[in-house]
Amino acid sequence: xxxxxxxxxxxxxxxxxxxxxxxxxxxxxxxxxxxxxxxxxxxxxxxxxxxxxxxxxxxxxxxxxxxxxxxxxxxxxxxxxxxxxxxxxxxxxxxxxxxxxxxxxxxxxxxxxxxxxxxxxxxxxxxxxxxxxxxxxxxxxxxxxxxxxxxxxxxxxxxxxxxxxxxxxxxxxxxxxxxxxxxxxxxxxxxxxxxxxxxxxxxxxxxxxxxxxxxxxxxxxxxxxxxxxxxxxxxxxxxxxxxxxxxxxxxxxxxxxxxxxxxxxxxxxxxxxxxxxxxxxxxxxxxxxxxxxxxxxxxxxxxxxxxxxxxxxxxxxxxxxxxxxxxxxxxxxxxxxxxxxxxxxxxxxxxxxxxxxxxxxxxxxxxxxxxxxxxxxxxxxxxxxxxxxx
Amino acid sequence: xxxxxxxxxxxxxxxxxxxxxxxxxxxxxxxxxxxxxxxxxxxxxxxxxxxxxxxxxxxxxxxxxxxxxxxxxxxxxxxxxxxxxxxxxxxxxxxxxxxxxxxxxxxxxxxxxxxxxxxxxxxxxxxxxxxxxxxxxxxxxxxxxxxxxxxxxxxxxxx
Numbered sequence: 001x002x003x004x005x006x007x008x009x010x011x012x013x014x015x016x017x018x019x020x021x022x023x024x025x026x027x028x029x030x031x032x033x034x035x036x037x038x039x040x041x042x043x044x045x046x047x048x049x050x051x052x053x054x055x056x057x058x059x060x061x062x063x064x065x066x067x068x069x070x071x072x073x074x075x076x077x078x079x080x081x082x083x084x085x086x087x088x089x090x091x092x093x094x095x096x097x098x099x100x101x102x103x104x105x106x107x108x109x110x111x112x113x114x115x116x117x118x119x120x121x122x123x124x125x126x127x128x129x130x131x132x133x134x135x136x137x138x139x140x141x142x143x144x145x146x147x148x149x150x151x152x153x154x155x156x157x158x159x160x161x162x163x164x165x166x167x168x169x170x171x172x173x174x175x176x177x178x179x180x181x182x183x184x185x186x187x188x189x190x191x192x193x194x195x196x197x198x199x200x201x202x203x204x205x206x207x208x209x210x211x212x213x214x215x216x217x218x219x220x221x222x223x224x225x226x227x228x229x230x231x232x233x234x235x236x237x238x239x240x241x242x243x244x245x246x247x248x249x250x251x252x253x254x255x256x257x258x259x260x261x262x263x264x265x266x267x268x269x270x271x272x273x274x275x276x277x278x279x280x281x282x283x284x285x286x287x288x289x290x291x292x293x294x295x296x297x298x299x300x301x302x303x304x305x306x307x308x309x310x311x312x313x314x315x316x317x318x319x320x321x322x323x324x325x326x327x328x329x330x331x332x333x334x335x336x337x338x339x340x341x342x343x344x345x346x347x348x349x350x351x352x353x354x355x356x357x358x359x360x361x362x363x364x365x366x367x368x369x370x371x372x373x374x375x376x377x378x379x380x381x382x383x384x385x386x387x388x389x390x
Numbered sequence: 391x392x393x394x395x396x397x398x399x400x401x402x403x404x405x406x407x408x409x410x411x412x413x414x415x416x417x418x419x420x421x422x423x424x425x426x427x428x429x430x431x432x433x434x435x436x437x438x439x440x441x442x443x444x445x446x447x448x449x450x451x452x453x454x455x456x457x458x459x460x461x462x463x464x465x466x467x468x469x470x471x472x473x474x475x476x477x478x479x480x481x482x483x484x485x486x487x488x489x490x491x492x493x494x495x496x497x498x499x500x501x502x503x504x505x506x507x508x509x510x511x512x513x514x515x516x517x518x519x520x521x522x523x524x525x526x527x528x529x530x531x532x533x534x535x536x537x538x539x540x541x542x543x544x545x546x547x548x549x
Contacts, residue, residue, distance in 0.1 A: 015549065017547055017548070017549045020547050021545065021546060021547040021548070024546040024547050025546050030546065032546050032547060034546065034547035034548070035544050035545065035546070035547060035548050036548045036549050037544060037545075037548055039541070039542070039544070040542075041539060041542045123549060124549045125549070173549075292396075296393075296397075296412040296413065297412070299411060299412055299413065299414040300408070300411040300412045303411050303414070304411065346546065346547055348547060352549075368541075369408070369412070373408070
């Protein structure tokens with residue numbers, strides 16, 4: 001017999017990345033620029049603190065909201081780096097990565113048919129998470145010419161009487177796009193006028209280049225009370241596998257999110273939470289060292305891509321560059337497949353991040369320089385044939 | 391300048407073209423900057439980091455704490471430079487704490503190390519006392535671990 005899965009699952013597509021992953025997995029000698037996580041192992045002092053906690057037998061459940069000491073560390077960290085104040089006892093929830101926090105927030109806030117506006121190209125989970133939470137996704141396009149920042153007038157055009165949430169992710173996976181404070185101010189003003197809740201995924205906020213400072217949308221007047229601020233340890237602290245994220249929001253939202261979290265997950269693993277305390281309290285020098293390394297690689301890969309005829313601006317944040325490949329005459333998927341089969345380099349087709357990613361591919365520079373060099377040499381040969389005037 | 395020094399400290403053999411791309415400079419800019427660092431004496435030289443566990447050699451390394459009597463005119467400097475001039479001495483530092491100079495001595499074998507300490511170092515007038523420690527095994531040197539971690543396993547493609 002075949003088991004009939006729920007009807008709502010039929011409309012959820014498989015992640016385009018997963019299909020691609022399975023092909024790459026079956027091949028040898030592939031240099032992958034398709035990996036969305038740091039190539040660094042978690043800094044040693046953080047791993048060592050986690051080992052120490054395990055030795056002391058800290059292996060049990062924690063409070064549903066997360067260890068109180070971790071919530072205080074989060075409150076202090078967010079206060080210091082984002083100038084936002086949240087009460088550690090009622091306004092912070094520790095989740096299993098930001099992915100879970102996104103799901104919790106959407107489920108806690110949406111009624112069936114409520115619309116969620118988000119910008120594309122974007123992280124693969126946004127649209128499916130909205131659908132699974134009973135909402136209707138409304139994508140707004142971002143463009144290379146704007147550095148993949150979102151235009152406030154595009155958001156305004158997408159607003160309907162059913163619009164409830166605006167999702168933002170800056171710096172952006174997959175484009176590395178960021179928003180300047182004056183533009184964020186306009187979005188904030190729009191959200192207040194239209195009474196939108198903002199779900200802001202700021203997971204890449206420490207990875208921002210040329211000495212720029214990240215600004216959260218939650219800091220603008222009237223915003224903290226309507227913002228669910230999501231962040232985590234995975235990217236800046238190279239802690240993807242520990243699965244620690246957190247949500248900061250008004251206490252009624254945290255209370256609603258906590259109800260789902262306590263029944264579905266109970267709590268984030270204590271090992272990850274103990275490691276996160278060490279990371280937030282003493283990890284700043286490690287974050288700065290990794291950011292310096294990413295910035296050098298960013299310079300390297302951006303110049304190499306432009307030299308081979310794949311146009312891209314230097315991303316201002318995150319560890320992705322999103323070059324335009326349309327001059328090759330190939331679609332994103334064709335380009336990625338042929339590059340993989342002919343030159344053994346994995347990049348992710350832009351369309352994995354939304355239809356407007358057509359004509360682009362995502363190259364991650366969270367990979368060692370030696371690997372990036374090999375990938376760039378192979379890609380240059382591949383593009384030389386495609387872009388050579390006939 | 392700091393960025394170039396940092397890259398050279400990581401890998402002094404990195405091709406200039408790679409350095410230029412990493413720092414978003416031209417190769418000529420990089421050459422000029424390095425030449426200046428060398429001319430200004432900020433870069434004193436370039437060396438290989440050797441894994442002594444794998445290099446079959448009798449060479450020994452001694453770390454020696456030295457107590458000296460400072461001189462009225464030159465303080466520690468004159469005597470320290472005098473000690474540093476011996477070719478056996480590969481490093482020499484003025485330290486705070488229970489002794490004055492920390493010197494690292496490399497010798498062809500144990501006997502020549504002992505001879506240097508007994509005949510050269512200890513016989514200098516200003517040297518009051520020495521305490522010698524021999525290196526047994528190296529775990530990390532100049533930032534290079536002798537048992538580096540293998541690269542963490544990662545998925546081939548991830549979102």
